[in-house]
Amino acid sequence: MRGAYLLLQKLLPHHLLTALARQWGAIRWRPLKNLQIRGAVRQFGIDLSESESADPDHYPSFDAFFTRALRPGARQADPDPRAVLVPADGRISAVGEIDGDRILQAKGRDYSLAALVGDAGDAAAYAGGSFATVYLQPRNYHRVHMPVAGTLRRTTYVPGRLFSVAPVTVEGIDGVFARNERLVCHFDTDTGPLAVVMVGAMIVAGIETVWDGWIQAPRGRTARVTEYPAGSRRLERFAELGRFHFGSTAIVLFGPGQARLDRFAPGQEVRVGQRLGLLAG
Numbered sequence: 001m002r003g004a005y006l007l008l009q010k011l012l013p014h015h016l017l018t019a020l021a022r023q024w025g026a027i028r029w030r031p032l033k034n035l036q037i038r039g040a041v042r043q044f045g046i047d048l049s050e051s052e053s054a055d056p057d058h059y060p061s062f063d064a065f066f067t068r069a070l071r072p073g074a075r076q077a078d079p080d081p082r083a084v085l086v087p088a089d090g091r092i093s094a095v096g097e098i099d100g101d102r103i104l105q106a107k108g109r110d111y112s113l114a115a116l117v118g119d120a121g122d123a124a125a126y127a128g129g130s131f132a133t134v135y136l137q138p139r140n141y142h143r144v145h146m147p148v149a150g151t152l153r154r155t156t157y158v159p160g161r162l163f164s165v166a167p168v169t170v171e172g173i174d175g176v177f178a179r180n181e182r183l184v185c186h187f188d189t190d191t192g193p194l195a196v197v198m199v200g201a202m203i204v205a206g207i208e209t210v211w212d213g214w215i216q217a218p219r220g221r222t223a224r225v226t227e228y229p230a231g232s233r234r235l236e237r238f239a240e241l242g243r244f245h246f247g248s249t250a251i252v253l254f255g256p257g258q259a260r261l262d263r264f265a266p267g268q269e270v271r272v273g274q275r276l277g278l279l280a281g
Contacts (some may be wrong), residue, residue, distance in 0.1 A: 014138075020103050021246065022206065025063035036062040044139035050062045051075040067142050067208075067243045073139075077238040077277040084259050085147045086132075086276045087141060087196060087239055088250045089140040092264040093133040093170060098253070103131055106171040107266070116179035116197060116251070118158040118223045121138075122186065125193040128256040131175070132276055135165060143243040144250050145272050148279065150187030150194050152211065152233040157224045158184050159217060165201040165249045166269070181217055185241065191279050195253040198242060207243040210235070238273055252276070 026035050034056040040046060048054035052069045055064055059065040073204075094104045102110040103125065114123040136142055160181045163169055170176055181200035186193065198207050208214045211233050218224040235241060254261075261277035264270070 002051070025245065026061055028055070028061050029065060030043075032216075033059070033062050033065075034053060037065045040065070044137070046139045049142070054162075058153060063245055064204050066246055069143070070141055075271060075273045077273040079142070080236075080275070080278070082279045083146065083275045084252075084254075084261065086134065086270045086272060086274045087147050087241070087252055088134045088136055088142075088144045089271050090134045090136040090250075090269075091167075092268045092270055093135045093167070093249065094266065095132040095261050095264050096130065096193075097262055098126060098131050099128050103132075105175070105177065106167075109171070109174060111175040111178045112200075113253075115175065116182070117184045117195060117253075118156045122154075122156070122195075125255055126140045126195060126253040126274065130259050130277075131254070132166065132252045132261055134250050134270060135167070135170075136244060136249065138247050140247065142245075142247060143272075144196065144198060144241045146237055146239050146241050147185075147196070147276060148189050148191070148194060148236045148251050149237040150189040150235060151231055152185065152228050152235070153188050153264060154186045154228065155209075155212075155226045157181075157215060157218055157226075159219075159221055159223065160200075162200055165247075177249065181224060183209070183215055183242075185209070187235075191260040191281065192255040193253075196241060197248040197251040197253070198244065200250065201248045206245040207248075208245065210240055215244075229233075 028172040037056040052071055067157050101113045103112050103113055117123050161179050177199050182183050185196045185199045206214050257280055259277050259279050
């Protein structure tokens with residue numbers, strides 16, 4: 001069964017299915033979108049007690065529900081100002097040191113840092129540093145927050161496939177995160193470089209940032225690089241960075257000697273704002 005699932009992943013029309021998912025999620029007809037929301041709550045076991053509203057009528061569409069905010073105080077940042085924060089609710093896929101240019105994807109599989117960020121020059125800043133990969137499940141809060149304070153310097157949207165990022169795919173297909181569409185956000189921080197990579201996936205209808213809104217994926221195979229004026233977009237620690245329209249994966253990269261990340265078991269549940277590690281020094 002696992003082999004058949006992985007083969008199906010390679011054969012499915014990823015972008016067509018994702019485009020259909022976007023249209024499905026945008027439906028605003030009240031009876032249907034409320035049915036969608038209630039069905040998702042039952043299927044995925046979504047905890048509405050943390051959401052800004054438990055009433056399906058509060059949300060104009062299923063997509064609006066999936067990208068919902070939480071009620072005030074539902075998440076808190078670790079009080080230690082040196083603590084690096086978990087960027088998203090979900091499960092830890094992997095966390096640790098970057099071995100030169102190689103990042104652990106899953107047991108027995110790694111992939112290229114340069115391939116992930118889309119540029120060997122950008123990758124050099126993180127070689128030998130540390131990383132954490134968080135998988136956002138369908139039931140999770142789908143907004144991504146800053147692990148430390150930083151000033152946005154550059155984004156690179158890298159076109160690619162849209163494989164599922166569920167554990168069975170991550171464990172079975174090489175280089176999934178470096179093959180899928182993704183938005184790489186580079187920040188300057190007080191302790192060195194930071195990258196937050198928002199990885200697209202099958203039926204992830206889009207990626208949105210707080211500075212540019214919904215990001216249109218580039219057409220063709222050429223990555224799109226956007227430079228930002230120095231100091232123009234600073235985000236504080238724990239501030240919202242962006243959101244996924246449906247679930248996916250967020251990857252955090254630090255430069256060498258910049259942070260000491262804690263040990264987590266693969267699959268361990270985490271929440272936005274809890275301690276991921278400590279800044280060095």
